[in-house]
Amino acid sequence: MHIQEELSQRHVLSLTVSNEAGILARIAGLFTARGYNIDSLTVADITDDHAISRITIVTSGPPKVIDQIIAQLDRLVPVHKVTDLTDAGPFVERELALVKVAGTGEDRIEALRLADVFRAKVVDTTIESFIFELTGTTEKVDNFVALMRQIGLVEVGRTGVVGLMRGKEAV
Amino acid sequence: MAEKSGADILVECLVDLGVEVVFGYPGGAVLPIYDALYNHPTIRHVLVRHEQGATHMAEGYARSTGKPGVVLVTSGPGATNAVTGITDALLDSIPMIVITGQVPTQLIGTDAFQEADTVGITRHCSKHNYLVKDPAKLAGVVHEAFHIATTGRPGPVVVDIPKNVQIATAPYARPELKVHASYRPQTKADAAAIDAAVEMLAAAERPVLYTGGGVINSGPQASALLRELAALTGAPVTSTLMGLGAFPASSDQWLGMLGMHGTYEANWAMNQADLILCIGARFDDRVTGRLDAFAPNSRKIHIDIDRSSINKTVDVDLAVVADVGSALDDMIALWKQRGHQQQDLSDWWSRIAQWRAKRSLSYPDTGPEIMPQRAIADLYQACRSTGKDVIITTEVGQHQMWAAQHFGFEAPNKWLTSGGLGTMGYGFPAAIGAQMGNPESITICIAGDASIQMNIQELGTATQYRLPVKIFILNNEYMGMVRQWQELTYESRYSNSYSDSLPDFVKLGEAYGWTGIRIEGPDDLESGIRQMLETPGPVIVDCRVAKLSNCFPMIPSGAAHTDMLLDPNQIAGIMSDEAKALV
Ligand SMILES: Cc1ncc(C[n+]2csc(CCOP(=O)(O)OP(=O)(O)O)c2C)c(N)n1
Ligand SMILES: [Mg+2]
Numbered sequence: 001m002h003i004q005e006e007l008s009q010r011h012v013l014s015l016t017v018s019n020e021a022g023i024l025a026r027i028a029g030l031f032t033a034r035g036y037n038i039d040s041l042t043v044a045d046i047t048d049d050h051a052i053s054r055i056t057i058v059t060s061g062p063p064k065v066i067d068q069i070i071a072q073l074d075r076l077v078p079v080h081k082v083t084d085l086t087d088a089g090p091f092v093e094r095e096l097a098l099v100k101v102a103g104t105g106e107d108r109i110e111a112l113r114l115a116d117v118f119r120a121k122v123v124d125t126t127i128e129s130f131i132f133e134l135t136g137t138t139e140k141v142d143n144f145v146a147l148m149r150q151i152g153l154v155e156v157g158r159t160g161v162v163g164l165m166r167g168k169e170a171v
Numbered sequence: 172m173a174e175k176s177g178a179d180i181l182v183e184c185l186v187d188l189g190v191e192v193v194f195g196y197p198g199g200a201v202l203p204i205y206d207a208l209y210n211h212p213t214i215r216h217v218l219v220r221h222e223q224g225a226t227h228m229a230e231g232y233a234r235s236t237g238k239p240g241v242v243l244v245t246s247g248p249g250a251t252n253a254v255t256g257i258t259d260a261l262l263d264s265i266p267m268i269v270i271t272g273q274v275p276t277q278l279i280g281t282d283a284f285q286e287a288d289t290v291g292i293t294r295h296c297s298k299h300n301y302l303v304k305d306p307a308k309l310a311g312v313v314h315e316a317f318h319i320a321t322t323g324r325p326g327p328v329v330v331d332i333p334k335n336v337q338i339a340t341a342p343y344a345r346p347e348l349k350v351h352a353s354y355r356p357q358t359k360a361d362a363a364a365i366d367a368a369v370e371m372l373a374a375a376e377r378p379v380l381y382t383g384g385g386v387i388n389s390g391p392q393a394s395a396l397l398r399e400l401a402a403l404t405g406a407p408v409t410s411t412l413m414g415l416g417a418f419p420a421s422s423d424q425w426l427g428m429l430g431m432h433g434t435y436e437a438n439w440a441m442n443q444a445d446l447i448l449c450i451g452a453r454f455d456d457r458v459t460g461r462l463d464a465f466a467p468n469s470r471k472i473h474i475d476i477d478r479s480s481i482n483k484t485v486d487v488d489l490a491v492v493a494d495v496g497s498a499l500d501d502m503i504a505l506w507k508q509r510g511h512q513q514q515d516l517s518d519w520w521s522r523i524a525q526w527r528a529k530r531s532l533s534y535p536d537t538g539p540e541i542m543p544q545r546a547i548a549d550l551y552q553a554c555r556s557t558g559k560d561v562i563i564t565t566e567v568g569q570h571q572m573w574a575a576q577h578f579g580f581e582a583p584n585k586w587l588t589s590g591g592l593g594t595m596g597y598g599f600p601a602a603i604g605a606q607m608g609n610p611e612s613i614t615i616c617i618a619g620d621a622s623i624q625m626n627i628q629e630l631g632t633a634t635q636y637r638l639p640v641k642i643f644i645l646n647n648e649y650m651g652m653v654r655q656w657q658e659l660t661y662e663s664r665y666s667n668s669y670s671d672s673l674p675d676f677v678k679l680g681e682a683y684g685w686t687g688i689r690i691e692g693p694d695d696l697e698s699g700i701r702q703m704l705e706t707p708g709p710v711i712v713d714c715r716v717a718k719l720s721n722c723f724p725m726i727p728s729g730a731a732h733t734d735m736l737l738d739p740n741q742i743a744g745i746m747s748d749e750a751k752a753l754v
Contacts, residue, residue, distance in 0.1 A: 001748035018351060021302065026294055033295045064482065071479035077299045077319060080353040 008060040010039070011086040012093055012163045013070065014171060015055040018078040019045045026076055027055060036061060036069050040095070040138075040160030052080070056162045058138070083171040085163045093163035097141045102129040103152035111151050118144045129154065172342035177306035177332065178203040180343050181270065182211065184313040187345055190214060190241050192232060192607055194225035198245025200272030200285060203337035217607060217636060220628035222249050224600040226256020227626070230265045231601030234587045235562055236608040237390060239266040239321050246272045247285030250331075251292065255594060257327045258296040262591025263413060264388055266325035268316050269297075275335035276304050289331045298326030304333065307341035314348050323356025324477040325388055356476060360493035365501045367489050368448070368472050372502070373511040375446035377469075377519045378406040381429065384413030384590065385451015385475060385495045387583045393496035394418070394583045397450065400503055405513040407523060409437040411452045412575055413590040420579030426523070427532070430458040431726050432572040435531035436523055438724075438732040443522065444469045451475060451495040454485040455591075456728075456754075464731030474498045531724045531737055532576050540717040541693050543570065543645045547577040547617070550643060553700045554578075560612040561585065562605045566598035566622030569651035569722045574617045576722075596625030599642060603629060606638045613641070613704065620646040620670045630683040633709045641703050642711045644676060647718045655721045660751055662744040680711035690714040728753035 017023050024043060031038050039058040046054045059069060066084065073082045085091040099120070101111045104127075115122065115132050118140065124131035134144055138161060145156055165171050175183065181204060185193070194217045197205045208216055219225040222244045229240025240260075244253050250271040260267045274283040290302045299319050301312050309332065316328040372378060380401060386393045394417040401408050401424050408418045409426040418425060427434035429441055438460075441447065447469045452458065454473075459465040462484060471487040473480070474495055481490045491498050534544045547570075554561040563578055564587040565571040571588055580586050587605060589597035602616040616623075623644055633640050653668040677687030686706050690699035690713070703710045725736045729750050736742065 001752060018353060022290060022294065022300075025291070029295050064486075068479065068483055071481075071483075075324075075477065075479050077351050077354045 006062045008037070008062055009066070010058065010060045011066050011084055012091070012161060013057045013059060013073070014083045014085050014163055015057065015073060016046075016080040017053050017055055018080070019051055019053045020078055023053070023078050024055075026078070027057075027073065030072055030076070031059070034072065036065065042160040042162050054162075056160070058161050081171070083165070085165060088165060088171065090166040091163050092166060093137055093161050094135050095138055095141055095161045096133065096135045096159045097145070098123070098157045099132045099134060099145060099148055100129060100154040100156070101132065101148050101152050102154050104128055107151045111148065114144070114147050114151075120144065172344055174340040175343040176203065176207070176340050177309050177337040178207040180306060180309045180341065181313060181332070181337070182207045182214065183343065183345075184310050185214060185241065188314065188317050189238070192217060193241045193243050194219055194228040194232070194604065195243030196222050196225060196245065196249060198249050198272065198285070200246035200274060200334050201243060201249075201337070203334065204243060204270070204272070204332075216243075217632065219600070220631050221626065222252035223255050223596060224603075224626050224629045224632065226253050226260065226267070226269065227594075227597045227600035228604030228607070229267050230256065230260050230263070230597070231564060231587050231604030232608040233265050233267060233604075234387075234601070235584050235605035237584065238608070239268055239317060240604065242267065242269040244269070244271055245285065246274055246289065247287045250287055250289040254292060254296060255592075255596075257293055257329065259589055259592040259594045259597060260327040261296050261298065263589065264325050264384060265327070266320040267327040268320050269327060269329045271329060271331045272337070273302065273331045273333040276333045277335070279333065289329065293329045296327075297329045300329035300331065302331045302333075303336055305341070306336050306339045309336065309341070310343060310346045311349055314346055315350055318348060318350055319354060323354075323358075357478070357492045358476065358494040358497055360474075360491045360498045360501055364489060364491045365498065365505055368474075368491055369502050369505045369509065369511070371446055371470060371472060371489065372404060372448060373506070373509070373514070375406075376514060376516070377443060377445040378404060378448065378516075379426075379440050379444040379446070380406050380408045380448050380450060381410075381441065381452055382408060382414045382417055382450045383411040383452025386414055386417035389451065389495040391583055393451075393499060396496060396499035396503060400499055400506075403503065403506055403513070405516050406448075407440055407520075409433070409440065411455065411458055411590070412588060414452060415575060415586045416580035416583045419581045421581060428575050430455075431460070432576065432722055432724065434576075435529045435724055435735060435737065436526035438726065438735060439526045440523055441466050442732045447471045449473045449475075449487070450499070453480045454483070456484070459485060460726045461729050461731045464733070529737070531735075534720070538717065539692065541690070541696055541714065543573050543647065543716040543720055544577050545693070546645055546696060546714050546716055547573050549696055550615070550617070550700055551578045553697070553704060554613065554615070557613065557704055560609070562587065562602070562609060562612050562614045564588065564598040564601040564605060564614070564616045566616070566618045566625075567593045567595045567652075568619040568622055569647070569655065569720070570617055570619045570645040572722045573645070595622040599623060600626050600629050602640045602642070603633055603638055606633075606640045607636070615641040615643055618642055618644045619651065620644055620648060620673055621650045623676075627679070630680065630685060630709075630711075634684045637708070639708050641709070643703065644711070644713050645716050646673070646676070646713050647716050647720070648673065649718060651720075652722070658721065658744065659727060659742055660744075660746045676711055676713040680709075686710045688712045
């Protein structure tokens with residue numbers, strides 16, 4: 001007997017939650033306890049009084065599982081609202097990456113050229129290295145990192161995705 | 172405003188919230204609370220023998236009275252011992268509040284003596300939990316905890332209180348109920364959903380009402396409404412293990428329990444139905460069997476207060492998110508308003524009559540031994556003839572399924588069993604809790620020889636509080652349910668399923684001041700049961716039953732409702748790895 005896997009789709013979920021002790025553990029733990037995937041998770045408080053945080057989760061699963069994830073999140077006591085940005089309509093998603101690349105000579109020039117194409121900024125430099133700052137979709141960051149790998153990638157830090165619906169309304 | 176200690180605030184809250192009984196066990200981290208409870212005029216404390224016992228007592232109390240059960244335990248081992256019962260209450264949606272002591276706030280995280288991360292450990296086995304670090308916040312938390320435990324889909328809520336918070340003082344006035352703005356269970360159904368449900372039901376030719384524990388949780392009114400809806404529609408009614416009693420077993424419309432050990436007629440009716448109205452049940456794997464063969468030609472309506480239960484395993488055609496009682500009330504009102512009449516269901520009922528004719532619960536009863544099914548049937552008859560209110564609890568195993576099959580329940584809150592978690596050790600403490608809440612009722616735990624040993628220490632608790640609970644052990648000297656699966660799957664290799672070195676249950680009971688009765692054979696059965704029922708005070712009965720009986724009908728894991736095994740001759744002894752891998 002072999003374990004069967006189901007086809008999955010990527011979804012970006014945006015949650016507003018009460019900013020209280022244990023909330024992140026509650027949410028992350030729900031994903032592990034029920035066997036859901038987390039590709040990335042970001043959290044920060046978003047109101048003046050620090051009472052509410054927004055959590056953005058990138059997950060993947062078959063449609064039925066995504067529906068369950070939303071229902072399960074929604075029933076946690078401190079969760080105010082769960083929006084599936086992927087389903088709800090056009091939305092913007094961004095993540096920020098810091099990418100350290102080392103090299104000299106032609107590699108160094110090529111790294112700068114590529115950074116320019118990707119609109120990455122140089123935020124630190126030595127004679128032999130750069131740190132680039134890049135924002136964009138996950139795919140864009142992936143592509144940039146893949147190219148830098150061929151030139152002299154040292155290390156990468158990424159924030160994970162944040163997202164908002166397009167248009168003037170709040171979700 | 173007067174200052175009070177955290178411990179006094181807690182006790183004050185419990186009084187304000189109408190708590191009459193607390194099941195608990197003291198320890199260093201709850202001493203201030205125990206002192207506040209000392210000689211308390213209205214709150215009765217039941218001292219258990221193991222914290223797991225306290226949790227199941229609270230569950231039994233809650234399930235039989237409709238009021239939340241309250242547990243009080245110390246930090247560390249007290250809290251970890253409570254985890255099984257908390258999980259049990261989560262899976263069976265039982266309202267329960269568990270108050271745990273914690274090491275003082277300044278020691279949290281230092282691996283202090285008897286420190287455990289209680290909120291961490293219980294985060295995913297409770298409906299919600301709190302660590303209270305400020306006595307000024309305690310009252311608000313306790314009131315919210317009760318609200319969350321008892322509303323929406325009920326469940327266990329844990330309140331962890333560090334010892335210094337119990338001692339420190341804060342101004343206290345009875346708090347207004349302030350609940351998280353994000354907690355808003357939907358109790359009233361959308362009108363459009365009710366409309367659609369009523370029209371689907373009115374048009375159905377082969378309807379089945381598939382009911383579950385949600386009907387019980389919704390309160391006695393929901394059971395009355397279920398009966399009314401059944402009468403209006405003339406539809407057959409089946410139930411999960413958790414829902415038994417919501418609909419009377421004596422009704423002509425009753426099909427018996429469905430699922431793995433359900434009746435032939437219940438499972439075939441589900442399979443052949445054109446409309447399934449699921450009322451407060453959750454399409455559990457023990458009910459559905461093989462998913463792709465479950466009720467294949469039916470449209471399905473699901474009434475549930477918990478949206479996450481809907482479309483979790485089975486896709487339904489219509490979701491009705493609401494409290495069962497409220498939804499049934501709305502449906503009945505609309506049914507009447509529209510002037511709907513019963514469909515002619517005579518074809519449907521004649522097919523059901525054919526399935527009933529299989530008599531799937533019958534068993535051979537001619538040998539020299541007591542058949543366990545006979546023991547339950549006789550116990551049922553004897554209980555009825557007392558004319559008194561009877562509450563039945565069970566442990567987990569074959570005896571539990573036989574009790575569900577052969578004991579008829581007429582009213583809600585009289586059948587207490589661990590359904591979701593299947594916790595051996597639940598039944599006896601649950602009976603103690605039920606007896607506490609229902610002093611006039613006859614409370615009987617139907618147990619197995621193995622399960623009863625899991626919380627046997629609570630014999631002392633019943634003795635101490637003069638609780639006249641009865642334990643009726645179907646002693647087959649096996650973990651019968653495990654043995655049955657080994658026969659089904661592993662060619663009868665009985666790996667560790669024999670109950671070796673059993674104690675003498677009669678003497679064990681007597682050692683705790685109980686009356687012990689042994690029933691050896693069919694000739695003693697009736698008299699033994701009568702003696703148990705007539706003896707005042709607690710009684711333990713060791714009823715020796717046929718050792719190798721198995722529980723039928725049975726739908727093996729992962730099989731379709733139509734592949735039901737009706738008798739032992741159908742047991743193969745080997746299974747595919749795919750089937751073996753299912754629980
Ligand atoms: C705490 C716990 N451990 C293990 C099991 C697995 N299990 C289910 S039924 C059973 C055997 C029960 O034996 P007994 O109480 O004698 O009941 P019988 O089936 O013989 O009626 C076991 C071990 C369980 N349900 N709960
Ligand atoms: Mg047994």
